[in-house]
Amino acid sequence: MNRQNRTVRRTVVALAAAALLGTAGTLPAAAAAHCPAPAVINGHAPTLVPEAAVWDQAHHRFLVGSLRHGTVSAVALDGSVRTLVDDPGTLIEIAGLRIDQAHRRILVTNLDNGIGERSGPATLGRVAGIAAYDLDTGRRLYYTDLAAVAGDGGSHLANDIAIAPDGTAYVTDSFAPVVYQVDPDGTGSVLLRDDRLTPAPGSYGLNGIAYRDGRLVLGKWDDGTLWQLPLRDPADLRRVEIADGGALLHLDGIFARPDGTIAGVTNAFFGAGRDAEVELRSDDHWHTARLTAVHPSADPTPTAVTTGPAGALYQLSGGLAEANAGHPGDTFVLRRL
Numbered sequence: 001m002n003r004q005n006r007t008v009r010r011t012v013v014a015l016a017a018a019a020l021l022g023t024a025g026t027l028p029a030a031a032a033a034h035c036p037a038p039a040v041i042n043g044h045a046p047t048l049v050p051e052a053a054v055w056d057q058a059h060h061r062f063l064v065g066s067l068r069h070g071t072v073s074a075v076a077l078d079g080s081v082r083t084l085v086d087d088p089g090t091l092i093e094i095a096g097l098r099i100d101q102a103h104r105r106i107l108v109t110n111l112d113n114g115i116g117e118r119s120g121p122a123t124l125g126r127v128a129g130i131a132a133y134d135l136d137t138g139r140r141l142y143y144t145d146l147a148a149v150a151g152d153g154g155s156h157l158a159n160d161i162a163i164a165p166d167g168t169a170y171v172t173d174s175f176a177p178v179v180y181q182v183d184p185d186g187t188g189s190v191l192l193r194d195d196r197l198t199p200a201p202g203s204y205g206l207n208g209i210a211y212r213d214g215r216l217v218l219g220k221w222d223d224g225t226l227w228q229l230p231l232r233d234p235a236d237l238r239r240v241e242i243a244d245g246g247a248l249l250h251l252d253g254i255f256a257r258p259d260g261t262i263a264g265v266t267n268a269f270f271g272a273g274r275d276a277e278v279e280l281r282s283d284d285h286w287h288t289a290r291l292t293a294v295h296p297s298a299d300p301t302p303t304a305v306t307t308g309p310a311g312a313l314y315q316l317s318g319g320l321a322e323a324n325a326g327h328p329g330d331t332f333v334l335r336r337l
Contacts, residue, residue, distance in 0.1 A: 037312035038077055039336050045073065045081040047328040049115065050318040052097040052160070052253065052304045058104075058135065060309065064316070065094030065108055067115045068328050072097065072106060072133065075334070077309065085138040092118045092127060096160035102167040103184060104135045109158035109171060110143075115323050128156035128173055130182050142186030146171060149188040150178055157204075160253060162211040164231075170216055172206035175199065179206070179218070179229065192234045197227070203270075208254035210262055217254065217262060217286055224248035224266070224273075228286040241288040242280075248291075249273045253304035253316075261292070263313060263337075265302040269321055275300055277315055277337055299333045313337045 041062070043050075050064035050073070062075040063084065070092050072085035085091075085106065093116035096109035110129035112119050128146040133139060147156040155175040162170045167184035170191065177197035182188045199205025200222040208219035216229040217240070226240040226248065242248070247266070250273030254264035262280045266273050275297035282289040299317035308314040314336055319329040 037309040037336055041075065041077060041079050041314075041334040043075050043079045043081055043332045043334065044330060045332075046330050047323075048073065048081065048318070048330070048332060049320065049323040049328050050316060050332050051095050051320060053306050053314070053316040053334060054097055054099050055307045055309070055314075056099060056135070062306075062308070062314075062334060063097060063099070063106060064318070064332070065097040067093045067095065067113070067318075067320070068117060068323060070094055070110070070116055070118055072108060072138070085133045085140075087131070087133075087140055088118065090129075090131060090140065090143050092116050092123060096158065096171065098161045098163050098169070099135065100132070100163050100167050100169070100184075102165065103132075105141055106133045106135055106138075107131070107161050107163065107169055108133070109161060111157045111159070113157060115328075125155045125157065125175060128158035128171075128176075128180075130158060130161065130169060130171055130180075130186075130188070132186065144182055144186050144188040146173070146180045146182075146188055149180060150176060150190060152176070159204075159207050160209045162209040162216060162256075164211050170209060170211070172209045172218065174204040174206055174221065177205065179209075179216070179234075191231075192229060192237060194237050196237070196239075207252055208264055210254050210256040212256055212260075212262070212286060215286060217256075219248070219251040219254050219264060221250055221252060224251050226251070226280070226286075226289065238287065240282070240286055242291060244291050247276075247278065247294055251278070252302070255305045255307070255313075257307075257313075258311075262289075263305045265297070265305050265315060267297075267301045267303065267320075269301055269324075275302055277302070277305060295337065299335060305337070308334070308336065 049068040112123040132141040181191040203222040207221040279293040
C-alpha cells in the first residue's frame with residue numbers, strides 16, 4: 001500500500017470513529033440502545049456529593065447535581081465526570097434535577113443546606129430557587145427565586161422537581177408546606193400551601209415529587225407519608241392510604257416509572273429510617289397504594305433513583321451523611337437495581 005492510500009485509509013477510519021462517538025463525545029442513540037447497563041458505576045470527583053441523578057438518553061450519560069459545589073456534572077458509564085453547568089453567581093447547592101425533554105433543558109433546584117462551599121449565613125435555610133440550563137451547552141436559560149414567590153419571609157429549601165409533559169415544573173419545599181408551579185417561561189407561583197405538609201421541628205418535610213396523569217404524588221421525608229395532589233383542584237390534597245406506611249419513613253427521591261409504578265429510596269439520615277429502595281403501585285389514581293417491594297440498599301444513605309441505559313433502574317448514593325458531618329468524600333455510586 002503506498003503512502004497516499006495509507007493516508008486515505010487513516011482519514012476514513014478517523015471519520016468513522018468520530019461519527020460513532022458523535023460531536024459531544026457520546027454514542028448516538030442507535031448505538032447507545034445496544035450498550036449494556038453496568039451493574040455498578042463508581043464515580044470519582046473531588047467532594048462532589050451528588051444528591052440527585054437523571055439519565056440523559058440523548059447523550060447517553062447520567063447527570064448529577066452537586067450539593068457541595070452547586071454544579072451539574074455529566075457522568076459516563078465508566079464513572080468519569082465532566083462539569084456541564086457551573087453558575088457560581090446563582091447556584092449554591094443542587095438537590096433536585098430533572099430533564100425537560102420538551103424544551104431540551106435541565107432544571108435544577110437551588111438551596112442552602114449548609115453543605116455547599118458557597119453556603120453562608122445570609123442564605124442558609126433561606127434559599128428556594130429553580131434554574132433552567134441548555135441540555136447541550138449548559139447555558140443558563142432562566143432563574144426563578146421561589147422564596148420570593150412564597151413571599152412570607154420564612155425558612156425555605158427547594159428540594160425536588162417533577163415535570164409535566166408540557167414542560168411545567170413543580171417543586172417541593174422542605175422547610176415550608178408549599179408546592180410551587182413554574183411555567184415553561186420560568187414564571188413561578190404557589191400551587192399549594194397546606195399546614196398538613198409542615199415539617200416536624202428541626203426536620204425536613206416535603207421531598208420527592210412525581211407527576212402521574214394530571215396529579216402530583218408527594219413524599220414527606222420526616223414521617224414517610226405520601227400525598228396526592230390533583231392539578232385540576234389543588235385544594236383537594238389527600239393523603240395516600242398505604243397498608244405499610246411505616247416502611248416509607250425518610251422517603252427521599254421518588255421516580256415515576258413508565259409502567260405506572262413509583263420507585264423511591266428511603267434512608268437512615270439522622271439515624272432513624274433505613275437505607276432501601278421501595279416500589280409502590282396504585283390502582284385507583286393514587287387514592288390508595290400498596291408497597292410491592294422493599295430492597296435493602298447495598299450503599300449508605302441513598303437519595304435518588306432514576307432510569308438508566310437499556311431502561312434499567314439505578315440508585316444513587318453520594319455520601320450525604322459524611323458530607324453533613326463535615327467530611328465530604330470523592331466518590332459516589334450509581335448501582336443498578
